[in-house]
Amino acid sequence: MAYIATGGSYDRDMNYIDDRAQPAADTYRLIGARACPWAHRAIITRRLLGLEQSISLGLTGPTHDWKSWTFDLYPNSIDPVLKMGQLRSAYLNRYPDYPKGITVPALVEIESQAVVTNDFRTMVKDFCTEWTHFHREGAPNLYPEELREEIDEVANRVFHTVNNGVYKAGFAGSQEAYEKAFNELFESLDWLEERLSDRRYLVGNQLTLADVFLYPTLIRFDMVYHNHFKCNRNKIAEMPNLWGYLRDLFQTPGFGDTTNFQQIKDHYFLVHTDINPTGVVPVGPNPASYYAAHDRTELPGETWGANGTAPGPNPSEESFSDDEKGAFA
Incomplete structure (x- = not known):
């Protein structure tokens, strides 16, 4: 969770890594958490559209410290695809001095093990509009x-x-x-x-x-x-x-x-x-x-x-x- 407190008000930090992923099967891993509402919308959309066969899903545990979400649902607390224990590693692979919060959802390029985007706003819409070639038959049009x-x-x-x-x-x-x-x-x-x-x-x-x-x-x-x-x-x-x-x-x-x-x-x-x-x-x-x-x-x-x-x-x-x-x- 990233936020800036000003004058007693809660202001969410909306400056995300806003790059767009080029649609390609077996290239990215969506990192989410069942606990997080922002990640939940990405997980739901992926499932509704049938993108499970194109974009793999890695799930973090529900708890974390201030540094990172962690993969403690898996054996040895290591994501089996990215081979890392903390999502923070994928952010540092993209920006070695990444100064902001480690958030989910995050779309990670599997080969480089680096975050492509953590912008939940564009990510979900792109699933609907840019990944249509990979939608399963009968998938709903969520963004007509x-x-x-x-x-x-x-x-x-x-x-x-x-x-x-x-x-x-x-x-x-x-x-x-x-x-x-x-x-x-x-x-x-x-x-x-x-x-x-x-x-x-x-x-x-x-x-x-x-x-x-x-x-x-x-x-x-x-x-x-x-x-x-x-x-x-x-x-x-x-x-x-x-x-x-x-x-x-x-x-x-x-x-x-x-x-x-x-x-x-x-x-x-x-x-x-x-x-x-x-x-x-x-x-x-x-x-x-x-x-x-x-x-x-x-x-x-x-x-x-x-x-x-x-x-x-x-x-x-x-x-x-x-x-x-x-x-x-």
Whole structure:
């Protein structure tokens, strides 16, 4: 996590390595973490589009120190492809004096073992628009040209007030900054609640990047942000449309099967010792609640994943235990 605190407000450092990867199979390794919401959107997109056969996935553990995310899910805590124990090594292979935070997601060139980009904004869009030759048959068009302006408009508000808004509240250094972030967050959640009252997805009648970008925050909200970041006006489970929408996405292949509740909680409650000095990790919520039936199929919007169009098992990740694969453990 990289941020700059100014005047009590939390300002995320958005200056990333913004190079673009030239699409090529078996050339890059996507380094992510089940715990990180920014990495989660890249992992979801990769799976929805079927890029598992072109871009391998390396997963770090949920906890880390100030220096680096580490590959402690693997035997001997070494990434089996990059042959390194810390993601920091890939950043130093690119810039020997790299001065900024070591973030995920990161797209690493396998041959040079150097980070090409860690810009989660362009990375995910490029997966949709530049890697089309490698998309699997039946993959959804997550960023259709006719909807891009609206997708970007919705995603921009969601990013500033919801995705990053929970961090602005949680890491606020003053009461004024906290209340400003808190109010903006719930104004947007109320707006989303209303928007989803008569449509299944955020933009158009189909799954898009707008949904991919919102999901990682919503799935973490009740288990982390509500209490850990003091975003406690209400839970997502207390907002009928958002709660049904979240369950709908969670039950869609590519979303729930890339979600790991325990790793999410371990990250926030063990890494943020300034907020949670005891290191006690909450037990709840019960994952079963996310499998509950919903009525979202009655709203306008196609059911993606039906008729055999959902992604199948990913053989390249079979080495992970069930608990490391996702919430379905």
